[in-house]
Amino acid sequence: MKTIETPFTRMLNIQYPIIGAPMFLVSNVDMVTEISEAGGIGTFPALNYRPIENYDAAIKEMKSRTQKPIGVNIIVNKSNTRAQDDVRIALKHGVELFITSLGSPKEVIIEAHKNGAKVICDVVNLEHAKKVQDLGADGVIAVSTGAGGHAGPISPIVLIDWLQKKLSIPVIAAGGVADGATMASMLTLGAAAVSIGTRFIACKEATIEQAYKDAVVRSTPEDIVMTTRVSGTPASVINTDYVKKIGLDLPWYLKVLKDKKLTKKYVVPLIHYLGSKSLEQAATAPSWKTVWSAGQSVGLIEDILSCREIMEKLVSEYEACLEKAPRLK
Ligand SMILES: Cc1cc2nc3c(=O)[nH]c(=O)nc-3n(C[C@H](O)[C@H](O)[C@H](O)COP(=O)(O)O)c2cc1C
Incomplete structure (x- = not known):
């Protein structure tokens, strides 16, 4: 062998x-x-x-x-x-x-x-x-x-x-x-x-959804963007129409609450929860809310x-x- x-x-x-x-x-x-x-x-x-x-x-x-x-x-x-x-x-x-x-x-x-x-x-x-x-x-x-x-x-x-x-x-x-x-x-x-x-x-x-796999095959490195909307820290996703629509940054009110000592410990788990829910929705069932996680090697x-x-x-x-x-x- x-x-x-x-x-x-x-x-x-x-x-x-x-x-x-x-x-x-x-x-x-x-x-x-x-x-x-x-x-x-x-x-x-x-x-x-x-x-x-x-x-x-x-x-x-x-x-x-x-x-x-x-x-x-x-x-x-x-x-x-x-x-x-x-x-x-x-x-x-x-x-x-x-x-x-x-x-x-x-x-x-x-x-x-x-x-x-x-x-x-x-x-x-x-x-x-x-x-x-x-x-x-x-x-x-x-x-x-x-x-x-x-x-x-x-x-x-x-x-x-x-x-x-x-x-x-x-x-x-x-x-x-x-x-x-x-x-x-x-x-x-x-x-x-x-x-x-x-x-x-x-x-x-x-x-996972066939559309997710197809998107990986079709995408180029330039289609990968970093978003903080999934977990609060930058994560790579395919720049789908939905990602373009919602933007790459957390809404201002979540950003403010995330950085405040008093609210941080409640808001960070909430961001995680909402982010993983949207990933789950897009990965496992047909959805127009396509937040698909992938890296730049999609181009290969x-x-x-x-x-x-x-x-x-x-x-x-x-x-x-x-x-x-x-x-x-
Ligand atoms: C869809 C997806 C989900 C991931 N989930 C996790 C995870 O749950 N835990 C973790 O430590 N890394 C996670 N990663 C990172 C991978 O373990 C690995 O570090 C990364 O994919 C390597 O880079 P590559 O995608 O360019 O091969 C994830 C990556 C992708 C693409």
Whole structure:
């Protein structure tokens, strides 16, 4: 069996350094198990399964369908009251990898390590990366500009090279990777793996609206805009007519209330709730309120394939790309 070996594949004993990134409303049991079975590691946000009994059942099913490692994404900010239980349930089923985002991963790292699981943490800069390294994280996911979801502000080329030179733990590249060439660019910069979201929106296994998948295939990088309307922090979405109509910024009264000490703790969860409701509406049923989350790599996606086909294409393009690279003769 051929492998692309890196510190990340050795850490989890997997074939390829490819993470099927967690995607709110998109990642599901089929995608996670297919990506892991195809040699990468499939992951999903715990909150894709509500109530918590459905989450328990989803992991149980994944674990019955693949012996290979899978990962769970835990949002570690205060508004996620399920975090502790989500970690406990995942560990009960033997989940091998946690991806933390948006807050301090301390508790997740402690619990995971007690049970032999690994934790990698989303970061967008060196300061946060050093903090999670000091807390004992097993790696960082460096989320660059152009990524789907909450993209960072720094170019992937600079971010990956910078972090991998300054840290002693593996750096995983997230943002803009959707084919063999982008994957090769990140691995040659020193990334230990790539974490790919947007490419997997256009997969056969995703149970989202067909119009959402078609929009990913049709869109160009110039169609991606950053909006604060979804969660209060900038997130990448496709600039649909509906997004154009509602604008990219929160209404002034929510902005004022969000920044006031007294109202902040009520308004921030409200913005999250309203934003995730509108994403859910657009992703899972026909709607004219099309708020579709995706990153700039939409420009590299031309077809809807199965997860296995996407994985095979990434690996074969990656190889071809390295062979084509100009060398000193
Ligand atoms: C539709 C969508 C939903 C996402 N949801 C989450 C999420 O729930 N948690 C998270 O940590 N990251 C989330 N992300 C970010 C991805 O995990 C990953 O970092 C990103 O997609 C990588 O960039 P790419 O889209 O350019 O491949 C999401 C991304 C997309 C496109």
